[in-house]
Structure formats: structure tokens, C-alpha cells
Amino acid sequence: MTERANKATALAVIWLILLTMPYWLPYVGGYTELGSRILVMAMAAMALNFLLGFTGVLSFGHAAYFGLGAYGAGMTIKYLAPSTGLGILVGVVVGTLAAAIIGALIARLRGVYFAMVTIAFGQTFYFITFRWNEVTGGDDGLTGWQRQPIDLGFTTVDILANDKAFYYFVLIFFALAAAGMALILRSPFGRTLLAIRENERRARFLGIPVERHIWMSFVVSCFFVSLAGALYALLNNFTDPRALRWDQSGNFVIMAVLGGMRSFWGPLIGAAIFVALQDYVSSHTENWMSIIGLVFVLVVLFFPRGILGIKRRRKAA
Amino acid sequence: MTLLRVEGASCKFGSLVAVDQVSMTVQPGELRAVIGPNGAGKTTFFNLISGYITPTSGKIFLDDRDITRMPPHARIAHGMARTFQITEIFPELSIRENLRIPVELAAGHRLKPWLSSAEKSAVAATVDGFLAMGGLGAKADRLVGELSHGDQRATEIMMALALKPRLLLLDEPTAGMGDQETYDITRLIRSLHKDQKLSIVLIEHDMRVVFHLADRIMVLAEGRTLAEGTPQEIAGNAAVQAAYLGNAA
Amino acid sequence: MTQLIALSVFNGLIVGAFYALMALGLSLILNLSGVINFAHGGFLAIGAYIAYSLMPYVGFWGALILAPFLTAFIGLIVERFLIRRLYGRDPLYSLLLTFGLAYIIEDVTRMIWGAQSVPFQVPALLTTPLSSDFFFLTGYRMFMVVLVAIAVGALFLILKKTRLGMRIRAGTHDLETVSALGVNVRVLRNLNFGLGIYLAGLAGVLAAGQLGLQPTIGTSLIMPSFVAIIVGGLGSLTGTLLGGLLIGVASGIATIYVPSATEAIMYVIMGLVLLVRPRGLLGEEGRMH
Numbered sequence: 001m002t003e004r005a006n007k008a009t010a011l012a013v014i015w016l017i018l019l020t021m022p023y024w025l026p027y028v029g030g031y032t033e034l035g036s037r038i039l040v041m042a043m044a045a046m047a048l049n050f051l052l053g054f055t056g057v058l059s060f061g062h063a064a065y066f067g068l069g070a071y072g073a074g075m076t077i078k079y080l081a082p083s084t085g086l087g088i089l090v091g092v093v094v095g096t097l098a099a100a101i102i103g104a105l106i107a108r109l110r111g112v113y114f115a116m117v118t119i120a121f122g123q124t125f126y127f128i129t130f131r132w133n134e135v136t137g138g139d140d141g142l143t144g145w146q147r148q149p150i151d152l153g154f155t156t157v158d159i160l161a162n163d164k165a166f167y168y169f170v171l172i173f174f175a176l177a178a179a180g181m182a183l184i185l186r187s188p189f190g191r192t193l194l195a196i197r198e199n200e201r202r203a204r205f206l207g208i209p210v211e212r213h214i215w216m217s218f219v220v221s222c223f224f225v226s227l228a229g230a231l232y233a234l235l236n237n238f239t240d241p242r243a244l245r246w247d248q249s250g251n252f253v254i255m256a257v258l259g260g261m262r263s264f265w266g267p268l269i270g271a272a273i274f275v276a277l278q279d280y281v282s283s284h285t286e287n288w289m290s291i292i293g294l295v296f297v298l299v300v301l302f303f304p305r306g307i308l309g310i311k312r313r314r315k316a317a
Numbered sequence: 318m319t320l321l322r323v324e325g326a327s328c329k330f331g332s333l334v335a336v337d338q339v340s341m342t343v344q345p346g347e348l349r350a351v352i353g354p355n356g357a358g359k360t361t362f363f364n365l366i367s368g369y370i371t372p373t374s375g376k377i378f379l380d381d382r383d384i385t386r387m388p389p390h391a392r393i394a395h396g397m398a399r400t401f402q403i404t405e406i407f408p409e410l411s412i413r414e415n416l417r418i419p420v421e422l423a424a425g426h427r428l429k430p431w432l433s434s435a436e437k438s439a440v441a442a443t444v445d446g447f448l449a450m451g452g453l454g455a456k457a458d459r460l461v462g463e464l465s466h467g468d469q470r471a472t473e474i475m476m477a478l479a480l481k482p483r484l485l486l487l488d489e490p491t492a493g494m495g496d497q498e499t500y501d502i503t504r505l506i507r508s509l510h511k512d513q514k515l516s517i518v519l520i521e522h523d524m525r526v527v528f529h530l531a532d533r534i535m536v537l538a539e540g541r542t543l544a545e546g547t548p549q550e551i552a553g554n555a556a557v558q559a560a561y562l563g564n565a566a
Numbered sequence: 567m568t569q570l571i572a573l574s575v576f577n578g579l580i581v582g583a584f585y586a587l588m589a590l591g592l593s594l595i596l597n598l599s600g601v602i603n604f605a606h607g608g609f610l611a612i613g614a615y616i617a618y619s620l621m622p623y624v625g626f627w628g629a630l631i632l633a634p635f636l637t638a639f640i641g642l643i644v645e646r647f648l649i650r651r652l653y654g655r656d657p658l659y660s661l662l663l664t665f666g667l668a669y670i671i672e673d674v675t676r677m678i679w680g681a682q683s684v685p686f687q688v689p690a691l692l693t694t695p696l697s698s699d700f701f702f703l704t705g706y707r708m709f710m711v712v713l714v715a716i717a718v719g720a721l722f723l724i725l726k727k728t729r730l731g732m733r734i735r736a737g738t739h740d741l742e743t744v745s746a747l748g749v750n751v752r753v754l755r756n757l758n759f760g761l762g763i764y765l766a767g768l769a770g771v772l773a774a775g776q777l778g779l780q781p782t783i784g785t786s787l788i789m790p791s792f793v794a795i796i797v798g799g800l801g802s803l804t805g806t807l808l809g810g811l812l813i814g815v816a817s818g819i820a821t822i823y824v825p826s827a828t829e830a831i832m833y834v835i836m837g838l839v840l841l842v843r844p845r846g847l848l849g850e851e852g853r854m855h
Binding site: 189 | 337356367369388389390391393398399401405406407408409410414417418419421427428429430431447476480529
Binding site: 033052058060108109111112113115116117119120121123124127128131140181232246247251253254257284287289290292293294297299300301304 | 604648657658662665670672673789793799827830837
């Protein structure tokens, strides 16, 4: 089989699995909400990987924009108007705007320093939601609101009571996000990002304004991360400061690395494994932190290229 | 109008003066070689011209436009391109992808979210042209990181050419190459200069190459201009022989 | 009014001293090995809990001396078997590994010593106020500031005067040359890591006496340490010290006037520094790449 046919088959399998997930998940010990959570986390991990794997820039603070998306959506529905669509829109706008401002401050930084500054900035928003009790609910989280049914004019889809309907609602956004990111990565602009990842000096001396492109990549990445965050709040009908704390950022990174950060779909696989494991472990033992921590250590020591990375290496050998 | 004019450029790193009051004028269509012993400041001088470093003092003009403080990417937009002493390429991409990126940049596609099929085939045809020119057609889909030094060097030069420069800066294009590869590259540079009238400034260690190619030669020693002139003048210059050619052997 | 300002500045200095002590350890490791040690807060907790466990046998003073050394010893082992494998690789991997370690350490301390806060008794000598006007000047606070000052002074002296210290400084500047001169870089990095963890352990004992002791004690202190390093500038220990004190005092003042901005203020300072001077107050040019 040619590589092209292989890719088409893999793509068909991925979408078949995603499209049927709510129907077989219960038979393997899952539940529909878990499926939705995997989709949301996968979207966030893929968005992070847009920056990490395809621009070569290490952000350890993406939870901030995820959380801003979540709070933007939740607070809009709670305080402004009971509309799911408006909530998502506001969440995405808030998250992307914050990323555009902070991205402009840090696009000049590189490597470890960039990572450290993104972590620190991420915490800023954590403390804001944590401290601003009256509005955000503080440590207890933002409660007293729900996602609203979608009015399509001719019919109303009840994504609130029907969790399968909500899964497919999320899946539509996931498909749009995946298509959007794939389109950008295949464009001339996407190739300039690869160029920056591969060799920043060469990229600069081909005439690419490197800082500006890193900033744009950061904003695109955060756009999709805040979309994921908004959907995450809708999924739980709730959000709390932990959604934007540093450990959440670390989780996104490990999902991308676990699945394989040089591959477009790697983070989806990483997210599926990580979310399922987290769900299982946290309901079966009190010491879930040790186990998750061990996953981090083992991945770094033994699977640094991730699951899809191993496959690629075999092919090369 | 001159193409490139450097006026008394200096570059200091702390107390070390790497380039000291160096001036140079390059006319359109000229091939200029910059030579000098190790540590003479040749690469630093190149870095000043291409914008990798900003000079401590002095000015640099391209087409009489002051580019002294212009960032590298903007200089490239004004028609400059360069290669590096240690080959700078995109190792985990194929040769074809390595070339596609500068071809698309030169065509002004940098920010486009997609290309029309006409644009795509134009890009592909241009890429094929450079693959053929560099003798890389057979290996086009292999990762550059896996190829020989000579092929990597050829890829880098083709990438620079794909930018459609008016001034090409080559930093030791034959460094680390075998005789056959050196010959191929020399022939390529000669043809770019003679047939396509491209203006070129090159740093080179191999004197056969320099005297074969250059219209004019500038000799740097300890950061200063030691001599400048035609190959004949340089070959007959006593100071150059003493300071450079004498100990080059 | 004067008293209030003095209080807030002094409080800030104490907090800043903490931040600095922790950030200096982080900075040492980051400068020489390029590793952001996310588990630094975990080591701080380990130091505090070891001191807590030792106190019944050797008393506060004994624990204060022994616990940091034992913590450093654990640090040496962790470096030898885990961190060392990641040198020279993408910083992503050391970040993820120490991130995982932070999880594990927090969980293990919880397993051993419990999730609840435990009492950490400091000698009565150190808890009495020194002056009735300045009620906040408890002996313990003075003691902490003095001890941090001694520790920082000793650190700079070690780096300046001892052979190990000079090698660490030289290695921070140019590791290849140091290696070419015949210094065993593996041993150097190992000892340097231990030195950094020693400071974390010491900070842990001091913090426990002031804040009380629970498994998350380190987590709340690690972010300000990052900010201290960024504000002070990568590659400069003096910068780190300055950064720690600066954000400490700033948040001390904010606590009095705008309590809800206690944490936010240091991120604002960080943003301003990055805007005006991306490499930090005393950072070396080129380090940020």
C-alpha cells in the first residue's frame, strides 16, 4: 500500500472510532461524558502541539487560556445571557485576546526561558480567578449555570439532558478545530512554522520574521485551547481555578508527548490514554498523584518520542 | 549606483575588536571575494552585512538605502540572501520541502492559508528547476539530515538562490568538500556570476577557487582591511604575501 | 502609619527572603544544567518533614542543621539516577520529569505524614516579640531573616572562594571549556544539584516554622521563585536574590493596601520587566535564547 492510502485508512479509522464512541464506550468500562472529556482534552493537546510539535516552542502555561475560555463561557451564561453559542464565543475571544497580549511580551524569548515565563504568566490568571471571589466563585468554582439547549430554528437540540447529543456537539467543534489546524499546517504559513522549528537561524535568513510568526502560532494555538476550555466548562456545567493551574498545563504537554508530538494525531491518542487512566486511577486509589507522576517519569525515560514516534522510528529502521 | 556599500563598519565584543573600520563597495554584477587568515573577522564582517549582528559603528547601504539597523528578514526582502559556514538547513524535512519554503516565500505566499492549483504548480515547477540546477533531483524526497555534506551544501545554496536574491553572500561554500564537489560548486558559482549576472560576495579559504572566480578581492587581517584589488594586484602585493599567503601554506 | 509601612516592608522582606532562598537553589541548577526543577517545592517539603521527624530526637537546632543535609542527599540520588539522563536533551523532558516528581513527592509525603497540617514547634526563645511597639518583630522572624542572610552570604562565599564554587561559576559560563580543562562535569553537576537542594531543604525548615507544615507547602512557594528568577534575570544569582526580595516587598505592601492583589502584583512586576528588559534586571545578554 502507498503511504497516501495508509494515511487515508488511518484517518478513516480515527473518524469511525470517534463517530461511534458513545455506543461502544460503555462496553469497555467508559461512559459518554468520558468520551466528551477525551475530545475536549484532545483538542487542547492538539492545539498545544501546534505550538510545541510544529513550531518548536515550549509553552508550559496553556492552561491559562484553557481556563479563560472556560470562565468566559461560564460567566457569560451565568451573568450575561443564557446562550451556549454566546458563551463559547466570549470564552474564545477572551482567551485569544489574552494570548495575543502575553504572546507579544514573550515571543522574543526562547527555550527554557520561554517555558518558565509561560508557567509564571499562567499562574497570574489562576490567582485572579482564585481571588476574585464575588465574580468567579473563588476556590469553590463557578456554579449556578448550565449549558443551554441549541435552538436551530426548525428544531431544538437538547445538549443539556442528552449527553450523547452533547458528545456530538463537541465532536463537531473537534472536527472543525482539527480541520482548521490541519489546513494551517499544510499552508505556506504552516511551512514557515516548521522552518522555525527545524532551524530558527535558517528561517530568519530566508526572510521569515520569526518573532511575528511565533506570536501568530501562539495566538492560533491559544485560540483552539480556549475553545477547548469553553467546551470543558459546558461539559461540566462548572469550572474552577484548577482548570487554569500549572498542573493542567503540564497535563496538556504530557498528553502531546505521550501520543507523539511530531504527529498531528499523536496528542489525540495521548489524551485518550491520559484521560482514561486519570479517570480510572482517581476512582480506584487515593494515591492517583503518584501514579500520574510515575506516568510522567516513565514517558520521559522510555517513550520520549511518544506512541506514534515509536511507530515512525520502526518504519525508518 | 552601487549595490552594497559598507562605510567604516566596526564591531566590538567587549574589549575585542573583531572588525575595525572596514569599508567595501560592491558594484552590480560583481563577484567579490573576502579572504584572510583565521580570526581575521571575515565571518563577523559577513554577519554585519546580513544583519546577524549590528555594527558598533559605521554604516551599511544596499542600493544606497541605509540598512545598518534593518533586521535580517527585511534585508532579505530587499534582495539579499546568505549561506553559512556551517550549513544551515531544515534537517528533518526533505530536500523538496527545504526548497519549497524559500520558493513560496519569494513568491509572496508567506501568510497565505492556501494556494490555488495554478500557484501550487508554479511553486512545484520552480522547485523542480532548483532541484535540477543543484543536481539534487534523484534525492529530492529524502530527508536532508541524512544526506552527504556536499548535498547539504548544495541544498543550502539552492535555498538561497530560491529567494531570487540580487546579492548572494556565500560563507566558505567549499569548506569541507572533496575535489569533485569543490569543482561542481565552483562551476555553479561561476555560472551564476557569468550567465545570470548575479552579484556575489564570498568568503573562501581555497585560493584556487578565489583566484579563479573573483573580480576583486579584499584581504582582511586582524579585523582590518589589508589590501583590496584585482586578483593580479593581490597576488603581487607584498604585504598580503607576508601576512597571509606566506603562512597559508 | 509609619508602623504599618514598616510592618509591610518587613513582612515583605521575610517573604522575599524565602522566595530568594528557594529561587537561588533553582537558579544554581538552571544555570549550570539547564534544568527547571519543578520538584524544588517537593524537596522543600521533604526538608520540612524530615526536620519535623527529627525534632523529637535532636531538637529544633539539631533538625535545622541535619534536615537540609539529608534533603540534599536525596537530591544527589535523584540527580544521579533520573535527572542526569536528561542533560543535553530538549528542556521539555527535564521539565516533564521534575513535574512528575513533584506529583510523586507531594503524594508520598501525604502518605507518610498525612494530609493534615502538623504542628511545627519552634523554641520559645524565638517566638517572643522583641519590642512592644513593633509587635510583628517576633524573634522567629528576625531569626529567619538573619539565617537566610547567613545562608546567602555563605553561598556567595562558597561560589567565590572554594574550588567547587569557582568551577560551578566557570561551568555556568562555559561548560565545554571547563570540561576540556579536566573537570568532571558529571560530578560537578551532581554536587551543584545537591547544593541547590540543600537550600530548598533549609527553606523548608524555616518555612515550616513560620507557615505550619502540610504536604502542599512547597507548591505555594515555587511560582514566586520562578518569578524571582525571571525578574532578576537568567544566569545571575545576584539578580535572583534581588528579584526575590523585590517581589517579596511588593507583595508585602500589596497585602496591606490591596489584599486581593498579593499574588497578582508580582506577575505585574514580571510583565513590566519583560516589557522593558526581556532578559531580566541583571540577566546576561544571550541567556534568553
